[in-house]
Amino acid sequence: MNKIYFNKEKNIRLWYIVTLLLCVLFSGCDKMEAQEYIPQAPDYSDSTFWYTEENDKTGKNADVFYIVSTWEKDWKDENGTIVHYADVYKKKHRDDMTKEISAIAAYMGKDNNFYSPFYRHITIQVWATRDEDIINKRFAIAFEDIRNAFETFLKNRPKNRPFVLAGFSQGGKAVVELLKIMPKDVYQQMVAAYVLGYKVTPDDTLASTNIKAAQGPDDIGVTICYNSVSDVKYIQPVVAAPCAFCINPVNWRTDDVPATLHDTITVSVAQKEKVLVVKGYSGSEYSPIMGFLNVGDFHSAEPWLYKECLEENIKNRIEIFKKTRF
Template identity: 30%
Template sequence: MLKWGVRIGLVLLLVLGASYLFREQIIFAVMKSQMEPANAFDVAQVPAGLDYADEDAWAALPSKKDGADFIPDQLNRQPQPSDVAVFFLHPTTYLSDAGWNAPTDDPESSEFRDDLVMRAQASAFNGCCEVYAPKYRQATLWSFMDETGSGDKARAFAFADVERAFDEFLKRIDDRPFIVAGHSQGADHVVRLLKAKITGTSLKDRMVAAYPIGFGINPSDMKEAVADIPVCDTPEQTACYVTWNSLGPNAKPFPDYIGAVCVNPLSWTTDGRSVAAEQNTGSLSVGDKVRYEAGVTGAQCQSDRLLVGDFQSDMFDDLPVNMGEDNYHLIDFSLFYGSIRKNAQDRVNAFLSAG
């Protein structure tokens, strides 16, 4: 009996050891089984599209009461400005395996988009600009891990919606200046917009700045594709872009983060200077309880990583999704909400003063 106990113990040790050694492959396999759509991407199977002339096609508009109107109580309330507009693209909120692209009225992803994302991210720009945020047939989360080509097609299909929404946005704002901003999948689409619609055109001269945050942006690719839209090196530079990926010291970066651009959202520079938590004017949590606190964490660009310091608050202890140890992708905006808000105002003021 003792021998069998020893044998079982050894087998369990081997299984546990193999599970540890191959934990990433195991996690990937589990995610694949839960999130990969059953069939390849087929344009004939995508959900119905939207008419962007219709207000219902937008998650946020200046003419609507929506989550992008939110202002934390700790900040001075002010009339919504009208000189500049922002075109904001929400991140992936669709995690289903039901299809490669989301219906824009899917209950769970719509609630996440219209409530949490509009308040935690899009609202950062309501201090400088009128906020326009289209709904779009976003690619499902698995599209970023897919290796069959269906994911790429789903993301390209989603961008076609974004292009149509951007064209309507331009009609609505006439000849006013604008900002383009987005997070994660939204940031991917912002970069696509810069390449397809803005670089080399008169629109570039109207663009205050671009904020494609939480996506791995390759600097060499950008220099080649959008040579007239550089990385922002100073807090008041315009016609440029800023981006970062928030990680702690123990995080393993996503593959596309390797070699990516990093702009520090506390100093708005690309150098490696460390900025202390005391200089972080405000982080925002909009879960069950809204919290806005200063001094939560500092930040430092270390090559392609925005190294986030130890948290001086428990406000982010209960994130809805664990992206991995020290991976703060979900709160790229929230950690630096106050700084983003002020920087957008500073760049708009610089742009308007120069004009």
Template identity: 45%
Template sequence: MRVWNNVWIVGLLCCLWACSTGANDGYILPEEPDYSEDVAWYKDLSEANAVADIFYIAPTCIWNWSDEEGRIVYFEDIYNESQRQALLPSLKLAQNIFGVGNNFYAPYYRQISLDSWMEGEQAVAERFPYAMADVKNAFDYYMKHYNQGRPFVLAGFSQGAKAVVELLKELTAEEYERLVAAYVVGYRVTKEELANYPTIVEACGADDTGVTICYNSVATPDAICPVLSPSALCINPVNWSRDEIPAVLNDTVTVTLDNTWKVLRVEGLDEEKYYNPSLGSLFKLGNYHLLELTLYKQSLADNVKLRIDSFRKKH
């Protein structure tokens, strides 16, 4: 009996240690966000006549870091000011695209690091659920305390887009009724997800609602990032078409949907200029992942407004 008592005591001590240090499955987790606190959000509610909300999920903006004991942490500490600052440029860009005329809500969450993505899909699969748990908690809090029955847009870029796909899978029927559209920018929607989740509906044009918009941009298929592909969905954000007619973005750049690979083929950019060697293991020369918002900024901003107007007319 004494042996079993000792085993039980050791197990209890290990459990208490894990809880006290924030360790889960061998990972060190920063403090869990409290979404009742303003510090857990990036918000812009300055639009007095806003009729719709944007729920935006930020992309990956942090690297691995070490805590005070020198242990590697793979997750953002949302209460760390320098890490919060790392997210600000992306959040402000998204606010300027999606938030004009709308309420803008973006939760800080314990996103996984860039190093995690470069380690490969197994590391992402193991670590992302912790980040996603925060996003789900934030969305539930938003729905209960902030939304107040308004139509809303889900939007995310890169890791944030992955989170949007997961949120779509769990939308209730009542929530889906108020979904204007979901922007899955720089990530993928698989054939299985499209087939099995009725809340994931392919966008067919510029003003359909309750739909999911998805795309990835490359110079050639050789530059496709395997972590982000293959996708069952792709629409051209320049002409909002699913055909393969080239769309003119500006005087020098055209964007063409490649339906074989379900990517956008961008011609007219300097591949070297937009190549980041530090992320080369993820994004090869000719991969324009880092431009997915800035390249189509005006097209996206106009489209959000159009879809919200279309939603209001229907409802």
């Protein structure tokens, strides 16, 4: 079993330096800093800031690095200042993220070692602005955490051990950004990347050769991307458009040939819009989110509706990776 040990001597908890650098890199930061409180950055040498499961008892499978979606709403600090980020030093915020992460680990982490960092994700109110300039400026804080967590993950594992990268919603955005900066020697160990409920734009595909669209169930080093709607008129651009590619996780096709899920649900790829059109499913178990998600789309269902398909596919791609790369 390849277990990751968190070395406290490799302390990357320099949150104040990160914040200063972000102010230099992103315009308008001075104004934002004057109005916003940014929680302290996590120290990823401390296991407090990780959810982990060590399930690879033989050492022959893979690691899964999973990035959680959005769980927090805007909240106020002790001075009454509105905060637009999760605070990983608050147990409640870590517990909120754990609800999703543990459920994902139940199927992605079967026979694999599973690692998911708690991070300062941006709140749902930031996403509800549907202003990608605002989202991207604030997401810079969240992504700095993810980048540091991923670096810690890489430093504490065998370099030739395969890994799966996955994320849902805001976590899917982080997956795309990680792919853009991933060194080639690291990319060579990536089985596949799963971007669930978020887009890969045409510009994203031009930013890095690491981003390659999956064409079927067996290719490795590829990116799996999908968003689900009841009709293309319900596409929510902030998470789903424009999208460069989409694959059906039920039949693993990129054309419009439909697939049947759970006997009564039909899933097909809209060729122009690059989203999944789902018929025979209401999604009624998921309440609308601030009037812009789960409204004709199935955003909250993305990691759960197809979980059996994803579980089987992750196992399949790992097996193929081991056969072809070793």
